[in-house]
Amino acid sequence: EAQVTQNPRYLITVTGKKLTVTCSQNMNHEYMSWYRQDPGLGLRQIYYSMNVEVTDKGDVPEGYKVSRKEKRNFPLILESPSPNQTSLYFCASRIGRGWSTEAFFGQGTRLTVV
Amino acid sequence: TQLLEQSPQFLSIQEGENLTVYCNSSSVFSSLQWYRQEPGEGPVLLVTVVTGGEVKKLKRLTFQFGDARKDSSLHITAAQPGDTGLYLCAGGISGNTPLVFGKGTRLSVIA
Numbered sequence: 001e002a003q004v005t006q007n008p009r010y011l012i013t014v015t016g017k018k019l020t021v022t023c024s025q026n027m028n029h030e031y032m033s034w035y036r037q038d039p040g041l042g043l044r045q046i047y048y049s050m051n052v053e054v055t056d057k058g059d060v061p062e063g064y065k066v067s068r069k070e071k072r073n074f075p076l077i078l079e080s081p082s083p084n085q086t087s088l089y090f091c092a093s094r095i096g097r098g099w100s101t102e103a104f105f106g107q108g109t110r111l112t113v114v
Numbered sequence: 115t116q117l118l119e120q121s122p123q124f125l126s127i128q129e130g131e132n133l134t135v136y137c138n139s140s141s142v143f144s145s146l147q148w149y150r151q152e153p154g155e156g157p158v159l160l161v162t163v164v165t166g167g168e169v170k171k172l173k174r175l176t177f178q179f180g181d182a183r184k185d186s187s188l189h190i191t192a193a194q195p196g197d198t199g200l201y202l203c204a205g206g207i208s209g210n211t212p213l214v215f216g217k218g219t220r221l222s223v224i225a
Binding site for chain 1: 144147154158202204205213218
């Protein structure tokens, strides 16, 4: 089954404790991205990657890091989480950069930073 | 500045009613997509429109892309409780810009 898998689904952590949210896709997609979704603000892109070893900032990259060492994986790293990073996070992949292609989303990771 | 404005933000209707939600921009988009998101899940693609004036139908859902490719609408006929969810429009301006999402329309259909 074609899918994007995020882990964990839920995470509560304390300020400053480094964490990684994993994302993996099994569709051999080149393009992957991370979004955060907040009430009243919608989906905002954090980082994206057009291929292995190619990453770029989205609209809200501050406080986040990503890496793309393999085509299938695109982890999101919070080196020193803060309460304003409490949010619902989604990883997405698409076959290429063309905007008419379908974006496949993971089920989301609800992060709470206390 | 929000590139894609969706309206209304919230909509609560009775089963069987018709409704239209809108996605507007001052920018020209190469394509527009509509996604539906249910609680606890990620968005799922409903349709992609790429040609100005294009109309696509998906059962009781009708999608239209404006002639100037700056706006789109989603019309639902005879809404059912299963249509409940968050409807998001998303568009790409060019290959070098990120895909942008509207803030969404939260639809509730009451039986």
